[in-house]
Structure formats: C-alpha cells, structure tokens
Amino acid sequence: MSGADGASAPSRADRLAQRLPERELDALLVSDLVNLRYLTGFTGTNGLALVGADGERTFLTDFRYLDQAEAQVPAEFAQIRGKESLLEDVAPRLAGRVGFDDEHLTVKAHEQLGAAVGEGVALVAAGGLVEELRAVKEPSEIERIARAATIVDEALGALAEAGLAGRTERAVALSLERDLCERGAERESFPIIVAGGAHGALPHASPRDEPIPSGSLVIVDLGAIVEGYCSDCTRTFATGALDGEAAEVYALVLAAQERALQAVRAGAGVVEVDAVAREAIADGGHGERFGHGLGHGVGLEVHERPRLSPRGEGTLAAGNVVTVEPGVYMSGAFGVRIEDLVVVGEEGPEVLSGFPKALVTVA
C-alpha cells in the first residue's frame, strides 16, 4: 500500500515528505485517522504518524492495536507503543516547524499538544497536505472504487426487479444495505437515502416507515465500501405514470447532469463545471431549487477533495474521482437528483456508474 515493496515508486509517505519544504515544514504530524490510513494502511481508531523531511517515519498506537499495526503498517515506519494520549507521547520527538492537521485537530487537542512540546517547536497549521495527495487516485484505488460502483449498479438492478411502490422507504433502504453486503461490500458508504414523493424534496432525507406512493418519484442515493474505498450513486425512479411537471423536471436534471459530465476533464475549474449544471437548471426555471454543490471527491471518504461547487477552489486533475449530481427539489411535491461517479481524465470523464439514467419506472 505504501511503497514498502522496493525502489519502484516512492511511498505515499515519501511523496508527502517531498511536499514539506514548500510549506517550510520540518515534519508533519498526521492525526486524522483517514489520512493515517492512507499513509500507513492502519485501520484502528487510535494512531498517529510523524513524517519528517529528513526521513523520519514514526507510527504510534496504543496497546489495543499493536498486533494490528504490526500487520498493517509498512516497515518504513518505526513503531512506538504509546499510552492513550498519543499526542503527548509524540511531543518529545518533535523539533523545528511541525505541521499539524488543523482541519481535523480539535482546539483542545492542539492546546494539549502545545503544552507538551519543547521550547524550540513551532506548531504550524498545515491541513490539506495529505488530502491533496488523496485527491489524485492511484490505479489500485480507482479499481476499488470501480468495484464499489459496480456493486451499487447491481443493487439498483435488483431493486428495479423487486419493486418500490407500496414498500416502505425503510424496508427498501434495509434491503439495499443487505444487498450491497451480499454483493461483496464491506458496508454502505453512508446511510442510504430512499425518499419518495414529497419526502424527496429533502436532499438529505432519512428513510421513513412510510409506504412509497405510486405515480411519484423516488430518490435512491447509496454507496458501497470495498477495501476501504467508497462509491456514491443516485438515481430517481418513477413509480408509475407521472404528471407533466415531474417528468419535465426529471428531463431538466438529466440534461444538466449530462452537460456537466461533458465539462469534467483535467484542468477544468471546479466552479466552472458546477456552473454548467447550475446554468442549465436556471435556464429551465428552477435555479433556486438546486441548493447544493454539483459534486465532491470520493475515495476513502465519501466526501473528500475536490469539491465541485460555486464556493469550490482550483481545477480538476487527472485521477480525481468525483460525483456529478445536480438536483431539483420541489418543496411539498417531489425531488429529482441524478448522480454519477466519474474518474477525471485528460480528455474527459470515465463514468463508473453504469445504471441507466433514462427515467426508469418501477411500480
């Protein structure tokens, strides 16, 4: 996982270390558990890594995870058994300008760390360094994400066979959850959304014990985890003949989604890609009803960098894996969201989501 297999490629920790001088850092303390997993493979709930520009590679965990760390963390890291406060255990090892995860470390933990370090140590806010590495996926990461996306495609196919109308949202969500696991997922990547009729107008609806109505729209938003990597996909199904407005909104969202997909390529600005969908929906008269960003990166976390949003920053890079998911939410009536997961390439997107986007009616 982290190039312990020889000189063929620099490890993730090595690539991180190479980026320290540009931030004028002597070392980076990695405390966020997802960043830690990315760098070291460690999947426990208490660990810390110190990566130095000078070659320091130290990993700390407590008693509970020693055997696990031995098995997971590559030999480039020296392993130290800490007590429960790993920040206090690592403090004596720090020297110079030491970056920390300010996007993750709490104010309290930062204060404890500050009280424990020696005189010459400067703690420097340095969030995002590992996240920036994570945003550009390696082939082995894309392969896992693609498997997680395929599992969702299959589960949606089975759902279309099993039917929707008359089942409760909760029963559908629960059966999807099981189905993901039976098809090889570790688990779902977030609580599955099944939102029928007016409930679909809440973009983050929780499944209810309410039967899904006929002749309406149902938003189904789900993802799987395969070897730690997430997928994310939304489809909106019809449960019978729709009135004109629902069908029109569906067509509008689909057109916006497909136009935005065509804009996804290396070098495209995240604000500009978002704007492609946003303008299409505004032109259709529903600009006020698309209140969230167009998409987000997906990897070890279901929401990570980059962010496709009017408030995002920067450009897409080849190897980013992002969602493209415009939606229109008609308060009190219904919602439509259509979401694909795509790999950003030099020439355009490679779409990982394979389930049809033309309106599927599932009675």
Next chain:
Amino acid sequence: MSGADGASAPSRADRLAQRLPERELDALLVSDLVNLRYLTGFTGTNGLALVGADGERTFLTDFRYLDQAEAQVPAEFAQIRGKESLLEDVAPRLAGRVGFDDEHLTVKAHEQLGAAVGEGVALVAAGGLVEELRAVKEPSEIERIARAATIVDEALGALAEAGLAGRTERAVALSLERDLCERGAERESFPIIVAGGAHGALPHASPRDEPIPSGSLVIVDLGAIVEGYCSDCTRTFATGALDGEAAEVYALVLAAQERALQAVRAGAGVVEVDAVAREAIADGGHGERFGHGLGHGVGLEVHERPRLSPRGEGTLAAGNVVTVEPGVYMSGAFGVRIEDLVVVGEEGPEVLSGFPKALVTVA
C-alpha cells in the same frame, strides 16, 4: 424531546443555559452534531445552535435541512437559514463571552470563527457542558438504551442457536448486523467484532474471512441503535472443550467483571471502580494483559462520559449508563472480554444486558 411541551420541566436548552453563569459565559455555541441532536432533536449533518443565558435560542442550518429542522427542532429555538459556513453566519449574533465546543471544534474552524466575530466577543473554550448533561440520562433515554440492549440479547440468543465454529468471522458479523435490524434496530452502534482464537487477543479486531476454529474462544462485541441511542455488549463464547488456561482466564475475567459490577453505584469514583476489576485480574496474574479502561458511558454515542479508567475523573452519578467490560488478551492464543451495560443507581447497578455470562459453548 426538549421540553417544548409546557412548563412541566425545563428543556435541555434551559438546563444548559442555567449552567452558563458558573463558567462565566453569556452564551454557548453548540457545533458538535451529537450535542446538537441532544439539545434540539436535529439529526442532519450541518447545524449549529446558540444558547444564551439571557434566553437566546437560535438554530441555524442550510438549505438542505430546512424542512427537516422545521419538523425536528422545538419552537423554543428561532430558526435561521444559513449558508454553508454556519459559523460565519452566526458570528454577527455573538456578543460577550461565548463558549465553544473545544473538544470538537477544529483549529481551523475556530480560526475562521475568530476572524468573523466582532470586537467585543471573547471565544472561550467550554467543552463538556452538553456532554455533562448527556451523561445523566432521562427515563426516556434509558428506555431506548434498554430496548437497544434487549435487541442485542435476542441476537446473541439467535447466534447461540445458529452456531459459530466453521463459519467465518465476517459471515457471523454480517448475520448479526442483519439480525439487529430485523429486530428493530436502526443499525449497529459500531462495527461488530467477531474474533476467534488468537484473533481475539486483538481487543479491537475486525472480522476476517477466516473460519472460527473449534475448541477455542470467540469474542463477540456488538451494539444496536434504537431511536438514536446505543447499546454495547460483549460475550465470549467457547466453540468446544477448552484447554485449562482458556477456561481459567474466562473464570478470572468473569469474577473481575462481577466484582466491578458490585462497585458501580452513585458516588463511587470512576478510578476506584476500574481498580476493582484491575486488581482482581492482577491478582490472577494477568494484570499486564488488561490494557484498556474498564468501561465508558453509552447514550447517543457508544463512547461518551463518564469514563471508567485509571485515567478517568470524578464519580458516578445516578442515571449514568456505563459499560463494565474487563478483558484479558493472551497474544497469539486467545482473548476474553465480558461486557455488561448498566444504569447507575443510588444503591447499585441496574444491569441492562440479559444474556448469560456463564461460559456458553456454541459448536
């Protein structure tokens, strides 16, 4: 949920407000989502509350959760539609000494908040205020935790019928997860641990695709969530006749667990209760092999206050709900952990876990 139903009892927000003067605070900004749920009932993923000693009760969320907040958050809170950075939206409303969740707020968010507030505002680290309220459960909370505990008892009973030896750890964990949901849980309260043989020596083992051996011990640690409230229970099963050491260690852990249970009562020091089990295990010659705390509070989170540990602080209070879970981990051989969930009472514990603790053999 939060006394909007009249003058009968002060709401949780009112009880929080009553505690602000002792910390010399004019208001508390509640940003942690679990604390927010406790105070307001809100279950979305972006929200913020401001509770003032002067009666201010403000709740902020973004576009995605407006309908949900309308339905969940009681009328004592004025609701404001924020943008995506709720901290920046709330900043102009702050005045005087304003506490914040320093145990949860990140260094970066704190800096953003500091940059956005007006001149006369002092941001004061005030973590733990809501957590201290949460640690003492109301009857309605205990009732939900008890239901979550009963679901686990039933699932363990079904597991004892279904068998363990020869099934993979992962298959057992997956079937337990389903079973919890079928019995009415929202979901499991943490990733279920099923750890057979030597794998049981890792206190936080992840289930593997490995068959559970016969004639060994298997640690099964699981919890359910009912209406947001967690349970937590561990049993160690035998999968056939055990060698003498495994049986002895089981008996030692059970004796330590039962002695510690007897020490659980209002007013008992958390360090002292922990020490009861720790000394019993040390007397049995395995003191070095019990490397974690005796237990922890359980409620909206599966780990919350109080903490029963050599490094814990304070005393137990009536209405605390805690685990009592000593373990002994024999590296390379097996592990034993036995965990009950108990309500702290004036005279002793009310044990919510009902599955037998005498060694159960499940072939």
